Amino acid sequence: MTSKGGIGKRILKTVKKSWAGWLFVLPLVLGLAIFTFYPMVMSFIYSLYHYDGVGMVEDSVVFRGFGNYIEAFTADQDLMFTIPDGNGGTMFNRNSVFYTTFRYAVITIPINLVLSYLLAVLLNRKTKGIGVFRLLIYLPCIIPGVVSGLIWRSAFDPAGLVNYWLDKIGVDVSGLTWFRGETTAFPTLIITGLWGLGGSMILWLSSLKNIPDTVYEAARLDGAGPFTRLIKITVPMSTSMIFYNLITGIIGALQTFSTYTLGLGKQSGLYLYAVKIYEEAFNTASRYGYASALSWILFAVIGVLTLLIFRTSKWVYYGEES
Amino acid sequence: MKAHIKRKTAIDIAFYILLIVLSLVFIFPYLFMVNKSLSSELLVKRTLVPFFPWGWDQDGLVWCRPTFAAYRNIFAGKYNYLKNTWNTLKIVLFNMVAVPLSASVVAYGFAKLEFFGKKFLFALMISTLLLPSMVLQIPQYILFTSIGWGQSAKPLTWPNLLGGGAMNIFLVRQFMRSIPKDLDEAAKIDGAGPFMRYALITMPLCVPILIYLLVGTFNGYWSDFFGPLIYLNVKDEYTLAIAIFRDFNSNYKMTEVPNGMAAGVFMSVFPAILFFLFQRRLIDGVMITGMKG
Structure with a gap:
């Protein structure tokens, strides 16, 4: 574009203008290159190899193309939706990590969205002492994960406190095995997850605060009751937050890896996808190649879902033109 | 009119009763523990x-x-949780220096300086937030193992000197952008270079966001489970989270429950104290984090 000076001069000018900025962001550039992009590329490369264990002899690392991916979809019983039933036929595999993980996501995300939203609407009232209540409801979110694992496994033990109380009010607790039972473990994980609602609630509260009072004032003058105001104003005007919570909810739910779910085994009803990756890579086997392939399958699923939601996000309201 | 007021008080009372019940339910894990x-x-x-x-x-x-026997047990009885606390603190303290320092340097570059490729780099950094951590864990583990960091806490500390996390950089940058440009410009005219302006003009004004970062870093690494689980396999190096997990979570006996819970109380009490001390700032911070979309 400019006629004066050659390319050399233009480069010199850019360097002169940019050197300080480059110096400041240099740590980030190095960090991204070493700890994000290099591992990402390597992860994909590993996923194409039969690669077991660190520091193994070179020739035990064998290229197998998409063999790991093919194995995941055709040979790994932990992932299959149907398994042989022992009588020559097939039956539905209740312990498939796909099934467990999707079921977990499909059940927890709506429950979390709706309940945390209701909590936020409830706590959005400007009355005395409301801050204390918000604080108390948020508090369980900062219990370290390993500690809450301990608490819930003890409270929901067959001989734990919850059964003690239920027994006192006359409920037969003999079948209530909670985390210890194959069928009860899953609902228990969802119930105990409810104590984390405070995190999303805080986010909702911030978006509710952004709705101007005048809008409610006007609606009230027009005779809209509390319920109408909720459905016609509050919900439509918080769609960008619903959207955000939905995306992060899906990403989070599909990667759920909590301490409860570790070491319980495949039949526990809590064998989630992230646990499977951990088991393959770090715990029982050191199948880095196969585990990398599994992580890319997860990445692909999350990517497709995120894209789908973005594509269908016409319903999201981002506020007035900013 | 009178009936109206009566109805209003009745609603208020019902409202508070509901809130109290809810609060009791939500702090149940603490009471239980x-x-x-x-x-x-x-x-x-x-x-x-x-x-x-x-x-x-x-x-x-x-x-x-x-x-109080359980508390004696975990510190001076059959468990040595002081050692584990020290192991945790070493990681936490390193990161409480590394993360704010590194994140604020990079954020200053994004917020106050012009350079070629700024928009691209920023977009690249933000896009990494969507990357599932699962994809990176295995190759990072192999990378760290191959340079001899395998069985140590180094993978949990040193990398933070290079950026300190995309989310943290983003938060500090947002904060720095709200500081008026005039201050920086004036210092520039007086001949202050970018490093002087970063250290003497901008940083002192960033205390609120730095506190948020410090508390967040403390809580994050104090409670971190997955990192230490992969990298710390020697009993002497266990952090609190891993020690609790190994001692009480895998196969616990009923009689060990009080000991485990005492360790749990000890571990939960520090994040809770910090939260109470800085609640305003933290909740605002959570809100900024949430509004990034």
């Missing part, structure tokens, strides 16, 4: 264990009273 940690071994041996840390034993012969 504290009660359990004070229960005696005899009490937790019952088939159905009561909520409060006192009551009759299984045979109804001995009345059990609350005891």
